[in-house]
Amino acid sequence: MVLYIGLAILVVILGYFVNNTVTVQPNMVSRVQMSNYILVAAIFLLLFSVSACRIAVGNDYWGYSSIFSLISQDRYVSTEFGFNLVVRIIQYFFGVGKASYLTVFGIFALGTVGFMVKAIYDQSESFVISIFLLMSAGYYFSSMGSVRYYFALSIALYVMKFARSRRFLPMILWILFAACFHKSVLIVIPLYILASIKWKRWHLALLTLVCVTFLVFQNFYRSIIFFFYPFYEGSAFDTGETSLINIAKAAAILLLCLIYYKTAIKNSRENLFYFYLNLGALIVYTFCSFIPEISRVGFYLNVSNLFLIPAVLRNISNKKQRIFFTSGVILAYSLYFAMFLYKAYDVSIRLLPYRNWIFQ
Secondary structure, eight states, rough: HHHHHHHHHHHHHHHHHTTTTSOTTTEEEEEHHHHHHHHHHHHHHHHHHHHEEEEEOOOOHHHHHHHHHHTTTTTSSSSSSSHHHHHHHHHHHSSHHHHHHHHHHHHHHHHHHHHHHHHHHOOSSOOHHHHHHHHHHHHHTTTTTTTHHHHHHHHHHHHHHHHTTOOOOHHHHHHEEETTTOOGGGHHHHHHHHHHSSOOOHHHHHHHHHHHHHOOHHHHHHHHHHHHHHGGGTTOOOOOOOHHHHHHHHHHHHOOOOOOIIIIIIHHHHHHHHHHHHHHHHHHHHOTTTTTTHHHHHHHHHHHHHHHHHHHTEEESSHHOOOHHHHHHHHHHHHHHHHHHHHTSSSTTTTOOOBBGGGG
16 A cells, blocks of 8 residues: 555656646757656656556456466457457467566556556646546556556547547547457447537437436346347346446536636537536436446546546636635545555455565
8 A cells, every 4th residue: 555655646746847738849859848758757667667567466367367378278268359469479479377477467557557648648737637636546556457448448548639629530540449458448439429529508408318218228228238248247247336436526526617617618629528528427327327337438438537627727717716626626536545545455456455576
């Protein structure tokens, strides 16, 4: 736990000195840009090292080792072909054993952390707040548990910059690539396209009708889900439960956005995009409890808060109000981080205790 807390504090301190809003001059690198590159590289290396050097961390760590063994034997596995191909290539060079599976986890840590940090640097209006949210909301630490999913999630986070500016071709190509590792990411294609449209009142009326269908036609939607994921039906993940914490977070962020809607949201296409995604997260967690592992969908939406919250806080013109709400966000997410670390010891999560293969 001390390592995780120390890591979070250290990367936030480094992130404080990153000025990612500086204007880039063509054919030259300013002192500020060079400082940014060094600081961001340091943040990346810290996060990558902790993730890549872990062993027996995450509830599916040893489950993946069984999958690696089955892949080496040319037996059937449920993982996507992109993941299987990466494993086969690594096994070709490293053989079947400890060296190969450590390399697999290292490569996915490289990609996941890389896309996360790059997305924040490219899109956030406040790098330090976004890094703080990345750590305190548990997205980074949870990536050490669900390897394939969080790799896909990191790409979904990265392609938001294409979706918000309606460059759908590169967005779709990146998502298709991510789907080679976790096909659940395909859901973001229609969701991100819808979020990129400036909604009118009749859109909101239609959205209300859709929410009603989620309550009335649950069996219909479940049949679609189980067509793609038949092994989820009746499984331990098919509980009909939702996340009250994620509902509360989405509702609180929605309230903050509505308070400063005119100054921070209304005239910004980028912020409207993130706003609609947060609204979508609230709808999913509130009306779609019939979805097995509901956060597999919800996280694709609420991860946008890494950008939405800093954008709103930055656009609060009244200094006292800005300090008040910024302090509130820091306090709320710090408490959430404390609860997250407390639960990380649970056998169903197993993100703690942290073990490093270098010292084993």
